[in-house]
Amino acid sequence: MTPGPFDDRDGAIWLDGEFVPWREAKLHVLSHGLHYGGAVFEGMRVYGGQIFKSVEHAERLHDSARELNFRIPFTVAELDAAAREAVHRAGIADGYIRPVAWRGSEQISVSGAATSVHVAVSAWEWPHVFSSAAQEQGIRLRTSKWRRPAQDTAPVRAKAASLYNIGTLARDEAEAAGCDDALLLDYRGRLAEATGANLFLVIDGELHTPIPECFLDGITRQTVIGLARDLGIGVRERHMETDELTRADEVFLTGTAYEVQPVSAVDDRQYPVGKVTSLLAKAYTRLVRPPRG
Numbered sequence: 498m499t500p501g502p503f504d505d506r507d508g509a510i511w512l513d514g515e516f517v518p519w520r521e522a523k524l525h526v527l528s529h530g531l532h533y534g535g536a537v538f539e540g541m542r543v544y545g546g547q548i549f550k551s552v553e554h555a556e557r558l559h560d561s562a563r564e565l566n567f568r569i570p571f572t573v574a575e576l577d578a579a580a581r582e583a584v585h586r587a588g589i590a591d592g593y594i595r596p597v598a599w600r601g602s603e604q605i606s607v608s609g610a611a612t613s614v615h616v617a618v619s620a621w622e623w624p625h626v627f628s629s630a631a632q633e634q635g636i637r638l639r640t641s642k643w644r645r646p647a648q649d650t651a652p653v654r655a656k657a658a659s660l661y662n663i664g665t666l667a668r669d670e671a672e673a674a675g676c677d678d679a680l681l682l683d684y685r686g687r688l689a690e691a692t693g694a695n696l697f698l699v700i701d702g703e704l705h706t707p708i709p710e711c712f713l714d715g716i717t718r719q720t721v722i723g724l725a726r727d728l729g730i731g732v733r734e735r736h737m738e739t740d741e742l743t744r745a746d747e748v749f750l751t752g753t754a755y756e757v758q759p760v761s762a763v764d765d766r767q768y769p770v771g772k773v774t775s776l777l778a779k780a781y782t783r784l785v786r787p788p789r790g
């Protein structure tokens with residue numbers, strides 16, 4: 498059965514320190530977070546009832562808030578405990594957790610200094626972002642006209658809600674053109690990332706990935722780089738121009754929701770789901786979902 502819209506479900510959401518009924522987890526329409534984008538969030542996965550890298554995600558929520566000049570009024574340990582309790586209460590085996598923090602309604606002004614900060618943690622059952630066919634055969638990307646801004650233009654290293662305007666525009670444009678996701682270049686026209694995942698090219702058996710200067714250095718990205726090094730696969734983090742796509746043997750994306758996601762096409766160029774991508778996808782699955790026994 499398809500679950501209802503996100504505001505009309507059973508269960509409980511952790512809001513500012515306590516669990517409230519799911520449908521009552523509300524904020525006021527005059528919230529800074531809504532009008533001026535004073536909000537940061539996280540996305541975490543649950544595998545077999547266990548949260549993958551919960552502490553790292555809670556730390557990143559704190560870091561993102563700091564980038565936006567606000568402070569999360571709960572410790573990393575408290576956020577971690579809230580996420581565990583949300584998973585436990587909902588009895589989730591495979592799912593997703595969404596912590597979010599936003600500036601409140603004391604001030605409707607571009608200035609946010611006088612606002613309080615609110616935090617919510619929700620969890621729901623959610624096995625995969627793309628269909629199983631797309632997961633196996635790869636997804637199609639379309640290069641977007643929208644670009645990732647420079648470090649001095651936006652808080653680009655934060656997982657800030659306001660920055661997702663770029664991703665939404667790019668993703669909607671890509672989907673309208675029959676693709677699965679968008680490829681974003683940076684403000685200089687170099688390769689950057691997808692709308693919710695980092696980018697890797699396999700060239701001559703090695704991984705090449707853009708330096709995360711103006712986009713998230715994803716937790717999955719860091720994990721996959723570690724797995725590749727353990728497997729003896731070379732990894733080069735460097736500035737990458739778009740013509741590198743013509744040299745790539747394989748292309749894949751990494752992200753909490755995407756995991757290791759093969760890419761079958763970028764615009765008119767096709768890619769196979771190659772050996773290196775498959776090896777890393779398997780290694781990632783083994784890590785997040787260790788075999789029992």
Ligand code: PMP
Binds near residue numbers: 540690691695716754
């Ligand atoms: N870039 C963007 C824009 C994202 O939304 C995400 C998902 N959080 C990532 C990259 C990958 O980050 P992670 O591996 O930490 O999920």
